[in-house]
Amino acid sequence: MILPIVAYGDPVLRKMCTDIDSDYPELDSLIANMWETMYKANGVGLAAPQIGKAIRLFLVDTSPFAEDEDLSPEERHLLSGFKRVFINAKIESESGSKWSFNEGCLSIPDIREDVNRHPEIQVTYLDTDFKPHTETFDGLLARVIQHEYDHIEGVLFTDKISSLKRRLLKGKLANISRGKIAVDYKMRFPAQKKAR
Template sequence: MILPIVAYGDTVLRRKAKAITEDYPNINDLIHNMWETMYNASGVGLAAPQVGLPIRLFVIDATPFADDEELTKEEQDALHGFKKVFINAQIEEEAGEEWAFNEGCLSIPDIREDVHRKDTITISYQDENFKNHTETYTGLVARVIQHEYDHIEGILFTDKLSSLKKRLLKNRLQKISKGKISVDYKMRFPDAKKVR
Protein backbone atom coordinates (compact mmCIF):
# COMPACT_ATOMS: atom_id res chain seq x y z
CA MET A 1 0.00 0.00 0.00
CA ILE A 2 1.33 3.42 -0.95
CA LEU A 3 1.36 5.74 2.06
CA PRO A 4 1.16 9.55 1.95
CA ILE A 5 4.54 11.19 2.49
CA VAL A 6 4.51 13.87 5.18
CA ALA A 7 5.54 17.30 3.92
CA TYR A 8 7.91 19.84 5.42
CA GLY A 9 6.36 21.60 8.42
CA ASP A 10 4.78 18.54 10.03
CA THR A 11 5.89 18.17 13.65
CA VAL A 12 6.58 14.42 13.22
CA LEU A 13 9.61 15.35 11.09
CA ARG A 14 11.08 17.25 14.07
CA ARG A 15 10.72 14.55 16.71
CA LYS A 16 13.53 12.25 17.77
CA ALA A 17 12.11 8.84 16.88
CA LYS A 18 11.65 6.04 19.40
CA ALA A 19 13.25 2.59 19.27
CA ILE A 20 10.97 -0.35 18.51
CA THR A 21 10.97 -4.06 19.34
CA GLU A 22 10.17 -7.02 17.13
CA ASP A 23 6.61 -7.13 18.45
CA TYR A 24 5.89 -3.72 16.88
CA PRO A 25 2.43 -4.13 15.26
CA ASN A 26 2.46 -5.17 11.58
CA ILE A 27 6.16 -4.34 11.15
CA ASN A 28 6.54 -6.48 8.02
CA ASP A 29 3.54 -4.79 6.39
CA LEU A 30 4.93 -1.39 7.31
CA ILE A 31 8.33 -2.19 5.76
CA HIS A 32 6.64 -3.49 2.60
CA ASN A 33 4.50 -0.33 2.39
CA MET A 34 7.55 1.89 2.89
CA TRP A 35 9.37 0.19 0.00
CA GLU A 36 6.29 0.59 -2.20
CA THR A 37 5.88 4.25 -1.19
CA MET A 38 9.57 5.02 -1.79
CA TYR A 39 9.64 3.42 -5.23
CA ASN A 40 6.38 5.12 -6.22
CA ALA A 41 7.98 8.48 -5.40
CA SER A 42 11.28 7.58 -7.17
CA GLY A 43 13.23 7.88 -3.93
CA VAL A 44 16.37 6.07 -2.77
CA GLY A 45 15.51 6.23 0.93
CA LEU A 46 12.51 6.69 3.19
CA ALA A 47 12.30 7.04 6.97
CA ALA A 48 9.27 6.18 9.10
CA PRO A 49 8.77 9.82 10.24
CA GLN A 50 8.22 10.67 6.56
CA VAL A 51 5.10 8.48 6.63
CA GLY A 52 3.99 9.93 9.96
CA LEU A 53 5.50 7.38 12.36
CA PRO A 54 8.04 8.60 14.96
CA ILE A 55 9.93 5.29 15.10
CA ARG A 56 13.57 4.43 14.37
CA LEU A 57 13.12 2.75 11.00
CA PHE A 58 14.32 3.63 7.52
CA VAL A 59 14.79 1.83 4.21
CA ILE A 60 17.38 2.48 1.51
CA ASP A 61 17.87 1.25 -2.05
CA ALA A 62 20.86 3.13 -3.47
CA THR A 63 20.90 1.15 -6.73
CA PRO A 64 19.76 4.13 -8.92
CA PHE A 65 23.01 5.95 -8.03
CA ALA A 66 25.04 3.04 -9.47
CA ASP A 67 24.36 4.32 -13.00
CA ASP A 68 26.22 7.58 -12.37
CA GLU A 69 29.04 7.59 -14.92
CA GLU A 70 31.11 10.03 -12.84
CA LEU A 71 31.62 7.37 -10.17
CA THR A 72 34.46 4.86 -10.16
CA LYS A 73 33.68 1.20 -10.86
CA GLU A 74 34.28 0.47 -7.15
CA GLU A 75 31.76 3.15 -6.13
CA GLN A 76 29.22 1.88 -8.66
CA ASP A 77 29.63 -1.68 -7.35
CA ALA A 78 29.07 -0.52 -3.75
CA LEU A 79 25.80 1.16 -4.76
CA HIS A 80 24.50 -1.52 -7.09
CA GLY A 81 22.06 -3.72 -5.19
CA PHE A 82 22.54 -1.82 -1.91
CA LYS A 83 19.08 -2.40 -0.45
CA LYS A 84 18.67 -2.51 3.33
CA VAL A 85 16.27 -2.00 6.20
CA PHE A 86 17.67 -0.15 9.22
CA ILE A 87 15.86 -0.49 12.56
CA ASN A 88 16.97 1.25 15.78
CA ALA A 89 20.04 2.60 14.00
CA GLN A 90 22.76 4.44 15.89
CA ILE A 91 25.68 6.13 14.13
CA GLU A 92 28.71 5.22 16.22
CA GLU A 93 31.28 7.32 14.35
CA GLU A 94 31.57 9.79 11.48
CA ALA A 95 35.04 10.20 10.03
CA GLY A 96 37.00 11.33 7.00
CA GLU A 97 36.78 14.44 4.88
CA GLU A 98 33.60 16.47 4.57
CA TRP A 99 32.35 16.72 1.00
CA ALA A 100 29.39 18.39 -0.68
CA PHE A 101 26.66 16.59 -2.60
CA ASN A 102 23.39 17.91 -3.98
CA GLU A 103 20.63 16.43 -1.81
CA GLY A 104 16.87 16.39 -2.06
CA CYS A 105 14.12 14.91 0.09
CA LEU A 106 10.71 13.39 -0.64
CA SER A 107 9.24 15.48 2.21
CA ILE A 108 10.68 18.67 0.64
CA PRO A 109 9.88 18.31 -3.07
CA ASP A 110 11.54 20.51 -5.70
CA ILE A 111 14.30 21.77 -3.41
CA ARG A 112 17.84 20.47 -3.86
CA GLU A 113 20.92 21.92 -2.18
CA ASP A 114 24.55 21.04 -1.59
CA VAL A 115 25.04 19.52 1.85
CA HIS A 116 28.42 18.79 3.49
CA ARG A 117 28.79 15.43 5.24
CA LYS A 118 31.67 13.26 6.42
CA ASP A 119 32.87 10.56 4.05
CA THR A 120 32.78 7.52 6.37
CA ILE A 121 30.35 6.26 9.00
CA THR A 122 30.12 3.31 11.35
CA ILE A 123 26.54 2.41 12.20
CA SER A 124 24.92 -0.20 14.41
CA TYR A 125 21.37 -1.27 13.59
CA GLN A 126 18.96 -4.17 13.40
CA ASP A 127 17.71 -5.59 10.12
CA GLU A 128 14.10 -6.55 9.32
CA ASN A 129 14.60 -9.78 11.32
CA PHE A 130 15.92 -7.75 14.30
CA LYS A 131 19.39 -9.23 13.86
CA ASN A 132 22.15 -6.88 15.13
CA HIS A 133 24.79 -5.45 12.77
CA THR A 134 27.64 -2.96 13.04
CA GLU A 135 29.02 -1.88 9.66
CA THR A 136 31.19 0.83 8.14
CA TYR A 137 30.25 2.62 4.92
CA THR A 138 31.92 5.26 2.78
CA GLY A 139 31.05 7.61 -0.05
CA LEU A 140 27.55 7.86 -1.47
CA VAL A 141 26.23 4.91 0.55
CA ALA A 142 27.36 6.63 3.77
CA ARG A 143 25.72 9.86 2.64
CA VAL A 144 22.33 8.25 1.88
CA ILE A 145 22.43 6.53 5.28
CA GLN A 146 23.30 9.83 7.02
CA HIS A 147 20.40 11.60 5.29
CA GLU A 148 17.87 8.94 6.37
CA TYR A 149 19.43 8.68 9.84
CA ASP A 150 18.92 12.42 10.28
CA HIS A 151 15.18 11.85 9.78
CA ILE A 152 14.97 9.56 12.82
CA GLU A 153 16.86 12.22 14.80
CA GLY A 154 14.36 14.94 13.79
CA ILE A 155 16.83 16.66 11.44
CA LEU A 156 16.19 17.73 7.83
CA PHE A 157 18.84 18.41 5.19
CA THR A 158 17.76 22.06 5.10
CA ASP A 159 18.94 22.38 8.72
CA LYS A 160 22.50 21.88 7.47
CA LEU A 161 22.38 24.90 5.13
CA SER A 162 23.78 28.36 5.84
CA SER A 163 21.46 30.90 7.49
CA LEU A 164 21.47 32.91 4.24
CA LYS A 165 20.41 29.86 2.21
CA LYS A 166 17.67 29.09 4.78
CA ARG A 167 16.31 32.65 4.47
CA LEU A 168 16.30 32.35 0.67
CA LEU A 169 14.33 29.09 0.88
CA LYS A 170 11.84 30.23 3.55
CA ASN A 171 8.96 31.14 1.18
CA ARG A 172 9.38 27.97 -0.88
CA LEU A 173 9.33 25.85 2.28
CA GLN A 174 6.16 27.60 3.50
CA LYS A 175 4.49 26.86 0.16
CA ILE A 176 5.40 23.18 0.53
CA SER A 177 3.84 22.98 4.01
CA LYS A 178 0.66 24.60 2.63
CA GLY A 179 0.48 22.16 -0.28
CA LYS A 180 1.04 24.89 -2.87
CA ILE A 181 3.25 22.63 -4.96
CA SER A 182 2.78 20.07 -7.69
CA VAL A 183 3.96 16.54 -6.87
CA ASP A 184 3.36 13.24 -8.63
CA TYR A 185 3.11 11.15 -5.45
CA LYS A 186 0.70 11.15 -2.50
CA MET A 187 1.56 13.70 0.20
CA ARG A 188 0.10 15.00 3.45
CA PHE A 189 0.59 18.74 3.93
CA PRO A 190 0.50 20.00 7.55
CA ASP A 191 -0.90 23.46 6.78
CA ALA A 192 -3.32 22.30 4.08
CA LYS A 193 -5.02 19.63 6.24
CA LYS A 194 -5.55 17.35 3.28
CA VAL A 195 -3.81 14.55 1.44
CA ARG A 196 -3.07 15.10 -2.24
Protein backbone atom coordinates in the same frame (compact mmCIF):
# COMPACT_ATOMS: atom_id res chain seq x y z
CA MET B 1 0.00 0.15 -0.29
CA ILE B 2 1.36 3.58 -1.18
CA LEU B 3 1.36 5.91 1.82
CA PRO B 4 1.30 9.71 1.72
CA ILE B 5 4.70 11.29 2.36
CA VAL B 6 4.63 13.92 5.09
CA ALA B 7 5.61 17.39 3.86
CA TYR B 8 7.95 19.92 5.41
CA GLY B 9 6.36 21.69 8.38
CA ASP B 10 4.72 18.63 9.93
CA PRO B 11 5.80 18.25 13.60
CA VAL B 12 6.54 14.51 13.14
CA LEU B 13 9.58 15.45 11.02
CA ARG B 14 11.08 17.21 14.07
CA LYS B 15 10.60 14.40 16.58
CA MET B 16 13.41 12.35 18.07
CA CYS B 17 12.13 8.91 17.14
CA THR B 18 11.78 5.96 19.53
CA ASP B 19 13.24 2.47 19.27
CA ILE B 20 10.96 -0.41 18.34
CA ASP B 21 11.05 -4.12 19.09
CA SER B 22 9.98 -7.21 17.18
CA ASP B 23 6.44 -6.88 18.62
CA TYR B 24 5.84 -3.62 16.75
CA PRO B 25 2.38 -4.08 15.15
CA GLU B 26 2.37 -5.14 11.48
CA LEU B 27 6.02 -4.23 10.98
CA ASP B 28 6.42 -6.41 7.88
CA SER B 29 3.54 -4.70 6.09
CA LEU B 30 4.75 -1.27 7.20
CA ILE B 31 8.18 -1.98 5.68
CA ALA B 32 6.61 -3.35 2.46
CA ASN B 33 4.43 -0.22 2.21
CA MET B 34 7.46 2.00 2.78
CA TRP B 35 9.36 0.29 -0.07
CA GLU B 36 6.36 0.71 -2.37
CA THR B 37 5.94 4.36 -1.33
CA MET B 38 9.64 5.14 -1.84
CA TYR B 39 9.78 3.53 -5.30
CA LYS B 40 6.60 5.31 -6.42
CA ALA B 41 8.21 8.65 -5.44
CA ASN B 42 11.55 7.72 -7.10
CA GLY B 43 13.45 7.98 -3.83
CA VAL B 44 16.63 6.21 -2.69
CA GLY B 45 15.71 6.30 1.00
CA LEU B 46 12.67 6.73 3.22
CA ALA B 47 12.41 7.13 6.99
CA ALA B 48 9.38 6.32 9.15
CA PRO B 49 8.77 9.98 10.16
CA GLN B 50 8.25 10.74 6.46
CA ILE B 51 5.15 8.56 6.55
CA GLY B 52 4.02 9.96 9.90
CA LYS B 53 5.55 7.43 12.32
CA ALA B 54 8.04 8.63 14.96
CA ILE B 55 9.95 5.35 15.14
CA ARG B 56 13.62 4.53 14.45
CA LEU B 57 13.15 2.82 11.10
CA PHE B 58 14.44 3.73 7.65
CA LEU B 59 15.24 1.96 4.41
CA VAL B 60 17.70 2.59 1.61
CA ASP B 61 18.08 1.38 -1.98
CA THR B 62 20.92 3.18 -3.76
CA SER B 63 20.61 1.38 -7.12
CA PRO B 64 19.51 4.59 -8.97
CA PHE B 65 22.93 6.11 -8.12
CA ALA B 66 24.66 3.19 -9.85
CA GLU B 67 23.79 4.74 -13.22
CA ASP B 68 26.09 7.74 -12.54
CA GLU B 69 28.86 7.62 -15.12
CA ASP B 70 31.26 9.60 -12.88
CA LEU B 71 31.53 6.67 -10.47
CA SER B 72 34.15 3.94 -10.61
CA PRO B 73 32.99 0.42 -11.60
CA GLU B 74 33.46 -0.69 -7.96
CA GLU B 75 31.28 2.16 -6.66
CA ARG B 76 28.61 1.42 -9.26
CA HIS B 77 28.60 -2.25 -8.29
CA LEU B 78 28.32 -1.45 -4.57
CA LEU B 79 25.49 1.05 -5.06
CA SER B 80 23.55 -1.17 -7.48
CA GLY B 81 23.36 -4.02 -4.99
CA PHE B 82 22.62 -2.07 -1.81
CA LYS B 83 19.09 -2.43 -0.46
CA ARG B 84 18.65 -2.46 3.28
CA VAL B 85 16.30 -1.83 6.21
CA PHE B 86 17.76 -0.13 9.30
CA ILE B 87 15.94 -0.57 12.62
CA ASN B 88 17.03 1.33 15.78
CA ALA B 89 20.12 2.60 13.97
CA LYS B 90 22.81 4.57 15.77
CA ILE B 91 25.75 6.27 14.09
CA GLU B 92 28.68 5.34 16.34
CA SER B 93 31.31 7.40 14.55
CA GLU B 94 31.84 9.75 11.60
CA SER B 95 35.28 10.26 10.08
CA GLY B 96 37.15 11.95 7.26
CA SER B 97 37.01 15.48 5.88
CA LYS B 98 33.47 16.60 5.13
CA TRP B 99 32.54 16.80 1.45
CA SER B 100 29.71 18.55 -0.33
CA PHE B 101 27.00 16.88 -2.41
CA ASN B 102 23.67 18.11 -3.74
CA GLU B 103 20.81 16.58 -1.73
CA GLY B 104 17.05 16.57 -1.97
CA CYS B 105 14.27 15.04 0.12
CA LEU B 106 10.86 13.53 -0.66
CA SER B 107 9.37 15.60 2.19
CA ILE B 108 10.82 18.80 0.70
CA PRO B 109 10.11 18.48 -3.04
CA ASP B 110 11.73 20.77 -5.62
CA ILE B 111 14.47 21.98 -3.27
CA ARG B 112 18.03 20.74 -3.65
CA GLU B 113 21.06 22.13 -1.82
CA ASP B 114 24.71 21.23 -1.30
CA VAL B 115 25.22 19.60 2.10
CA ASN B 116 28.54 18.80 3.81
CA ARG B 117 28.82 15.37 5.41
CA HIS B 118 31.56 13.04 6.62
CA PRO B 119 32.65 10.47 4.01
CA GLU B 120 32.77 7.51 6.41
CA ILE B 121 30.45 6.35 9.19
CA GLN B 122 30.14 3.37 11.49
CA VAL B 123 26.55 2.33 12.22
CA THR B 124 24.96 -0.18 14.57
CA TYR B 125 21.46 -1.32 13.64
CA LEU B 126 19.04 -4.24 13.61
CA ASP B 127 17.86 -5.95 10.44
CA THR B 128 14.29 -7.14 9.81
CA ASP B 129 15.01 -10.32 11.82
CA PHE B 130 16.18 -8.06 14.69
CA LYS B 131 19.75 -9.35 14.36
CA PRO B 132 22.34 -6.73 15.36
CA HIS B 133 24.94 -5.41 12.89
CA THR B 134 27.86 -3.01 13.11
CA GLU B 135 29.06 -1.82 9.71
CA THR B 136 31.20 0.87 8.18
CA PHE B 137 29.94 2.72 5.10
CA ASP B 138 31.60 5.33 2.94
CA GLY B 139 31.02 7.63 -0.02
CA LEU B 140 27.49 8.03 -1.43
CA LEU B 141 26.25 5.10 0.62
CA ALA B 142 27.34 6.79 3.85
CA ARG B 143 25.69 10.02 2.69
CA VAL B 144 22.30 8.42 1.98
CA ILE B 145 22.38 6.62 5.34
CA GLN B 146 23.30 9.87 7.15
CA HIS B 147 20.42 11.69 5.42
CA GLU B 148 17.89 9.03 6.48
CA TYR B 149 19.43 8.75 9.94
CA ASP B 150 18.94 12.50 10.39
CA HIS B 151 15.20 11.95 9.84
CA ILE B 152 14.94 9.63 12.85
CA GLU B 153 16.82 12.26 14.88
CA GLY B 154 14.35 15.02 13.87
CA VAL B 155 16.85 16.74 11.55
CA LEU B 156 16.27 17.80 7.93
CA PHE B 157 18.90 18.46 5.27
CA THR B 158 17.84 22.12 5.18
CA ASP B 159 19.11 22.40 8.78
CA LYS B 160 22.62 21.75 7.45
CA ILE B 161 22.75 24.65 4.99
CA SER B 162 23.73 28.24 5.78
CA SER B 163 21.26 30.50 7.55
CA LEU B 164 21.33 32.80 4.51
CA LYS B 165 20.26 29.96 2.19
CA ARG B 166 17.54 28.96 4.67
CA ARG B 167 16.21 32.53 4.69
CA LEU B 168 16.18 32.55 0.88
CA LEU B 169 14.19 29.29 0.88
CA LYS B 170 11.69 30.42 3.54
CA GLY B 171 8.90 31.23 1.05
CA LYS B 172 9.38 27.99 -0.89
CA LEU B 173 9.34 25.96 2.32
CA ALA B 174 6.16 27.70 3.49
CA ASN B 175 4.51 26.89 0.15
CA ILE B 176 5.49 23.22 0.50
CA SER B 177 3.88 22.99 3.95
CA ARG B 178 0.71 24.62 2.53
CA GLY B 179 0.61 22.17 -0.40
CA LYS B 180 1.27 24.89 -2.96
CA ILE B 181 3.51 22.62 -5.01
CA ALA B 182 3.04 20.12 -7.82
CA VAL B 183 4.25 16.61 -7.00
CA ASP B 184 3.68 13.32 -8.77
CA TYR B 185 3.38 11.26 -5.59
CA LYS B 186 0.93 11.25 -2.70
CA MET B 187 1.75 13.77 0.05
CA ARG B 188 0.23 14.96 3.33
CA PHE B 189 0.61 18.67 3.94
CA PRO B 190 0.48 20.05 7.50
CA ALA B 191 -1.63 23.07 6.53
CA GLN B 192 -4.25 20.88 4.78
CA LYS B 193 -6.63 18.32 6.19
CA LYS B 194 -6.12 15.48 3.69
CA ALA B 195 -3.44 13.95 1.51
CA ARG B 196 -3.42 14.58 -2.21
